[in-house]
Amino acid sequence: MASALKTALLDELAHLRTIAHDLLFSGTYIYPIKGILYTLHHKSLWQPLLSRSAKTLTLGLGITTTMFFFTYLPQAALLTFTAGPFLAPFSAALLVLSESSTITTFLARSFLLADAMAETFDATLLERGEDALVARERAVTAVPGGSSSDKGGAGTGAGGRLGGRLKHPIEKLSPQVLVRSLLYLPLNFVPVVGTIAYVYLQGKRVGPVAHGRYFQLKGWGRKEREAWVEGQGRRGAYTAFGMTAFALEMIPFASIVMAFTNTVGAALWAADMEKATR
Known part of the structure; x- marks a missing residue:
């Protein structure tokens, strides 16, 4: 196992050199932080998490x-x-918390x-005016009063405009x-460098x-998704977003909350990409 892990790490380091520029200069590592701030200011986005807390x-x-x-x-x-x-007891506690969080x-x-996370993603897109994109998969009601902005309570806002999904079930993570x-x-047994490699x-x-x-929502299959992620320097951008998002989800006792704010951040990024393509 140690040999296989070493080989995999060396391959990843070689790959990292090719995407380092895009990783550092894409700016996508900011979106998970934007997700936190956006969630705090849009209370309707809290409801999916609170209902299952x-x-x-x-x-x-x-x-x-x-x-x-x-x-x-x-x-x-x-x-x-x-x-x-002296550090072993503290480091072991952090490692167990990280394992438990994972x-x-x-x-x-x-x-x-x-x-709930799909609902949060879709509601965020509606807040950003991407009604047509969300409507590809589920019913979307008309905007009350001509605005989807949510400054009110958890029961109002874009989340209340979402109908049932029309087409595909939500994909679940595989056991792999x-x-x-x-x-x-x-890797976390190696101080600093090991943790950085783990987050990467x-x-x-x-x-x-x-x-x-x-x-x-775009209707893409596996090949189309892979081509999108690997094309035009987007691999580095996705890795940068993922590193920040995963680091936030490593915070003890806050991983699930951060998973939701990361979902909001991912939706904000998707909305920006949609606007850029138009």
């Missing part, structure tokens, strides 16, 4: 408790050799929040995503996944 909190607490009970001491012992005896986010996205994420976790590898995956709903 109890189940999500129960899932997260159960997974975190189980992970600390079974994995904290073994990992603290291993980290003694890399981080030293598992919780995967399970929540797959079984509890898939529809969770397995790959857990295989990359040992995850960011490369997370970026395109964040636009899964956008690709669905």
Whole structure:
């Protein structure tokens, strides 16, 4: 496993050199931050998360408790050799929280929040005036009073204009995503450099996944999606977005909230791209 992980890391470093310029200068790493600010100012976007908060909190607490009970001491012992005896307990706690967050986010996205995150993505697009794009997949009611801007409570705004989905079910994350994420976790045993490599590898995956709903609204299949992500320097842009988004989702006890604000950020980016193409 160590040899395979080393080979994969070297391949990724070689690939990183080819996209470094686009990663640094695309500016897409700002969109997850924009997502946080936009969500704070549009209360209707809170509703999909709040309506499922109890189940999500129960899932997260159960997974975190189980992970600390079974994995904290073994990992603290291993980290003694890399981080030293004084930092090992603290580093092990952060690592277990990261593992718990990864598992919780995967399970929540797959079984509890898939529809809610799609609703959040679509509502954000409506807030940005992309009614025609959203209407490709679901019914959209007319704009009350000629404006979709939401400055009111959680029950008003663009979310209230969304009807049932018309065509395709929401895509769920595959089990391979969770397995790959857990295989990359040992990189965190290497201080600083290992964590940066871990965030990069995850960011490369997370970026395109964040636009899964956008690709669905565009009606693109797998080949069209891959061609879009890899074309015209967009791979670096997607990786930059994914790195920031994933780093935010690593924050202990805030991963699910950040997953929603990242969804808003991804929708803001999609809206900007739609406007640019017009």
